[in-house]
Amino acid sequence: MGVIRIAQAQINSVVGDFEGNSLKIKDMIDQARSLGADLVTFPELALCGYPPEDLLLKRGFLEDNNFFLQALKPACENITAIIGFADSDGGEVFNAAALISDSKLVAVYHKIELPNYGVFDEKRYFNSDCECVLFEIDGIRISLTICEDIWIKGSLTRTCAVENGAQVVVNISASPFHAGKMAVRKDIIADFASTTKSIMFFNNLVGGQDELVFDGGSLAMDPSGSVLSAAKRFEEDLLLTELELPEGRSTAAWNTEGPIPKLRKNPHKPHAPFLNRIEPELTRIQEIHDALVLGTRDYVTKNGFRKVVIGLSGGIDSALTAALAVEALGADHVIGVTMPSQYTSSETLSDAELVAANLGIRLITVHLGEIFAAYLNSLKDAFGEGKLGVEAENLQARIRGNILMALSNRCGWLVLTTGNKSETAVGYCTLYGDMAGGFAVIKDVPKTVVYQLSEYVNTKAGQAVIPETTIQRAPSADLRPDQKDEDSLPPYSVLDPLIEAYVEEDQSPDMITGADPKIIWDVVKMVDVNEYKRRQAPPGVKITPKAFGRDRRLPITNRYLNSRKRSSS
């Protein structure tokens, strides 16, 4: 029987921060060694961060990957490590995993399956390879894979594991979050474990990177689909798993370069008894909440900001955004600004004040009235005759945007915007107004989920941080007297499923059900014609299977639905 301890280092790399990431990797190697681990694994591209995008087109960036990888070798004394990095060889670039054992680089595995859909552009950067890498520790045979390699049914990696008699398959990943993704992953991992009869080690990245959040949740799973150990979600973690297995059958090496190397065990084994750890699973709303908090914290801090500023309207979106920001950064790092206009009711104003008080954040008040009057007066001649319409509404929204940006410029605070996915989808938002800011926390959260998250925040806090009056009041942009969202839009309970069908599932409007066809076509039209607004929106955390941004790439100049509607009518 062989016995090995495998440590999965679920780290939060920063894209391009070779020094910082190297320090983190060294520290985890040291911890793993002292815990008696024989093998320590790191996520996909852990060394350079994921996704590095067009940094991969810079020669210096590729050279630095190799330089910092070589520099990590001495840190691997008495232990074996698997470290994700970008390997380059002549003109070819690979998404790679280095196998370093006892301070020597033993092998480099190149990812075979490259995802090029959704948020992924790996065929833009990487070459695909077709050679397996396996090794043995204490007679136990281990095969290497990277992320997508286990997601493709007919992949060579599956055959590799089977033909080479792998007992353990390590999969290092940078698998981005969306709600429900963990269950999808478990199915994929279980399928690979069962068809290859191996124990799977899925080592995921954790942390926020622009639009993406990597949610961790690294785990080990046996061929029957049982979870042997599971790491935390949305936090760095070092997950230790001990395996006792019969020694592998000594099959000949198949599709590998040379014989399968036999690597040394960690000679220092602590004698403390050891139990594999399984962290509890999260509910859907918990994981969405945690993703928003981590995504916001990492965007703000990784970009060098210390404080954020948020326009508090008295509505539920800004209240939720502020509550999430306080969880991400602490109350001292969040500033609220209330900007009442003549259309702001006393209830919404006092709700804004209440939210700030509940969260313990500083509240600044700036009145719109004088500025709005100055615009109207200065524009009098240019506007000419005729009643004011949407231009007056947008003007107020843009004055608010300018005030927040002026505070941002003066004080160095990052502006967080507060728009949700429902508004962003149908363009019920003002470019350079409420869309002005550096990060859009709930950009991918449908309004119906905004309510669920607000209830969750209140339950978690044990008090109505977000006032019940805010949750109960009919949504309104408060830009003209008695304005309500439902004057312009279907109720959110109708709208959100339509957006899911059209945006996330790419259903054809004439196949979508759940509302009057006229409403469906109106919504679809609104989604299409507002592509130009979204193109100028700040990034925000992806929490659904398809978010606006890199995930969904529609042309602005696009006559498709017009053409289709004409020809079908």
Add this chain to the structure above:
Amino acid sequence: MGVIRIAQAQINSVVGDFEGNSLKIKDMIDQARSLGADLVTFPELALCGYPPEDLLLKRGFLEDNNFFLQALKPACENITAIIGFADSDGGEVFNAAALISDSKLVAVYHKIELPNYGVFDEKRYFNSDCECVLFEIDGIRISLTICEDIWIKGSLTRTCAVENGAQVVVNISASPFHAGKMAVRKDIIADFASTTKSIMFFNNLVGGQDELVFDGGSLAMDPSGSVLSAAKRFEEDLLLTELELPEGRSTAAWNTEGPIPKLRKNPHKPHAPFLNRIEPELTRIQEIHDALVLGTRDYVTKNGFRKVVIGLSGGIDSALTAALAVEALGADHVIGVTMPSQYTSSETLSDAELVAANLGIRLITVHLGEIFAAYLNSLKDAFGEGKLGVEAENLQARIRGNILMALSNRCGWLVLTTGNKSETAVGYCTLYGDMAGGFAVIKDVPKTVVYQLSEYVNTKAGQAVIPETTIQRAPSADLRPDQKDEDSLPPYSVLDPLIEAYVEEDQSPDMITGADPKIIWDVVKMVDVNEYKRRQAPPGVKITPKAFGRDRRLPITNRYLNSRKRSSS
């Protein structure tokens, strides 16, 4: 000897406009037939427009491609046509060319080489195929290729042409413009013609689509590299070429599905004598100018706008933008707005008025003073003690942005922004201020080229449309007293080559020469930290080998250069 006439229809498709594109295709087929053409070709994806991006993920869009293609068959009576469309078969999608002859669909060719770099994402959408399509007319053997197929040295398409004894190779393309691209294309075409000993027919798309301009320039070239005929650039065209060739050797078909079909000639041959036409070549500045005009016209009109509004500062960027807009849309469709502040000199103000007068466009004046004062008064408490800095400059820029957007909202005019590539690169521009608008005409034009274009515009007009005082005056944002761009930036003659090296050529800062290393690192740092601004910028015409936008995909959260600089210092 065989004699054929080939018509290349260089059309301007609109993405998603199946009805409109079909009408255009039918019309060109009719024209080609009446001119005695035996074969008429259309650009890559001519039926659905290029690039359709994620529309290709919609099942309905793929079905409509097939539906509208079938509907075109009857239009091909007595003629052979090659029409680009998106073909789908089960779960697979192909970038395809339909071969229709005498109203029958004879074959469908699937693109073999899929570009997935720069502005291209074809591996996101298309499957690659590996089968050749050839046909004969009057004993002349013709092979089909699509765009990238002829750009790859070792491509199967080259072997196909040679092994099958192709005498003519048709290449339907959607090859986007950058300055100097035509020469690159000619080299590629000449190389393919020479190695395959065939006559090449390169049929390019024309027109603007968001960031891209397709510049036409379709041509026929013989194996010696001589151009037999060449179409207009930046305009729709129907290019007719007559060939007289010995009948092909009847080699067996290689790597094709079945025997090579022999197609009927057009029975109606006009008796008029015929000479191949070669349109003159354009200079570098001419082609950049024409690209900007076409890109602007198509963005505005394809998106349903009739008029545009431009802030005229009295500087050269806004003057050039206005001049280009007038060429694109006509003076009646362009409105200038001058928005003087307390820092606006009387010279710049009178230059703005002069530009408007020279171009014959309406000029609106809106003063900033009262609005700016109202902001400062309303923000007094929030700002607290301390001198005003960049927040006051940005505030003025944002007031101007708001005024333009208010006019846009009230009057339905599209705002054109006026920032150039040099400013956009180093972030010398204000988000939601001068960056606010729907289309950024000169976004990819370096400042040094702005000067060249302005001289060209004046020479072309035979008068100083853009005043000499504007061209001579030192560039300034006019946001504080005596402000000059060179207070914050190196001279543009130094800056522009640095931007070219770092942004377009991805050179490492420590390899770049031409300035003091400190200046180089400062510029590189400015480019990097302003990625967040560019992410929220409107689209604009790509005229360089690498434009900001889909062409250059850098993370916002990116510590690369900081890390690199630390470790090298």
